[in-house]
Amino acid sequence: MILAVASGKGGVGKTTVAVNLALAADEELTLMDADVEEPNSHLLLKPVIENEIPVPLMVPVFHRDRCTGCGRCVEVCAYHALALIEREVLIFDKLCHACGGCVYFCPETALTEGERTIGWLREGHAGQIRFLQGEIVVGEALAVPVIKALRSRRGKNLTLIDCPPGTSCPVIQAVRGADYCLVVTEPTPFGYHDLRLLVEMLKVLEVPAGVIINRADLGDDEVEAYCRQENLPVLLKIPFDPEIAHSFAAGTPLVTQSPRWRQIFAELWRKLKQEAVKA
Missing domain, CATH: 3.30.70.20 (Alpha-Beta Plaits)
Incomplete structure (x- = not known):
């Protein structure tokens, strides 16, 4: 099973969700950072890198x-x-x-x-999480071949993909073939606009989706209204919380220091597996 974590725009907490979700799952899985132009999952996960492979x-x-x-x-x-x-x-x-x-x-x-x-693949482990990361050489413009090479090494176990932001070709390459996509957004005009673009892309790719609203207690209610209109399940609302900001700034996964948030993300993981099975 492949679960993708995507966002219509950058900076909405996609990597935070992906890493904390992987850690809260508490099972063997592969976390794949496909944001090859600016990979940052490793900053939170801190895996031990065991292998580096060039992408020709x-x-x-x-x-x-x-x-x-x-x-x-x-x-x-x-x-x-x-x-x-x-x-x-x-x-x-x-x-x-x-x-x-x-x-x-x-x-x-x-x-x-x-x-x-044109890029490099890095493989390693963080506990029972197998970690895969792609990184394009600075100045190169072709991210898709690096993502394609990364996807080819995912193996047969459950895979969680931290996708690039947006709706461009690299995102399509990262999301294509996923069993379910977790869309992270925020309740702002920009978040609403880019959420609509991403959802339309997922329709074309025939990938079912659910939504996480980050900083949910700020902004307006257009995002939730759109989710109701499109029958998109809102699986989690994350409030604007200094604890979360401090955790990310310190490079520490939230679930490793907060039992409450570990429980929340563990429950989200169970929901996602159920949604993927239904889809």
Whole structure:
């Protein structure tokens, strides 16, 4: 079973929920940090990293002695990652999406496949939690291949995915195929707006969802009204609580220092498993 934790916008407490939920589950599971552009689950979980794996991306390698200057490679490149100057092919590898079209269509095999590292996967453990994290190399633009490589290593046990914020391609790659998505939001105009976008995305992906409202005692009631309209269960309301803020600022999971919150997140875990089974 795969449970995704997502949010339409950043800064609403998605990672806090994911890490505390994993710890309160008190069972063997995999916590996967798929927010590869800015992973931060490890700051709270503090896992022991046991393995680091590079994530390669195919890039074309040019062989000038074979090129006839036909320009076919430039014609087929949808991402404008190639340019032909006389018989010299310039390769802009940061624009390349590794589709392989230029290599496939070159009639003289003047382009072959090479590799460059665009990110890293890190594996480790925090108690009985297996931890997986993806991190893209600074300056790279392609997060999806890193997330795809991360998802491929999840194993067969229950997996909790801390997704990137938003509704872009990296989020779709992280959420696709999940049995259930836990949507974290806040009762503000921004939270309401981005919640609607995320819910529409989940409908397209056919992933059932439930909602957690963070800082629930602030803002307005538009989020709850929308959840009622869309028949989205509100599984938990988290108040604006200095105890929670202090815990996160200190890098300490809330459930490790508050028996009350451990019980709350343990009950949420049971609800989520029931919702996933019903879905």
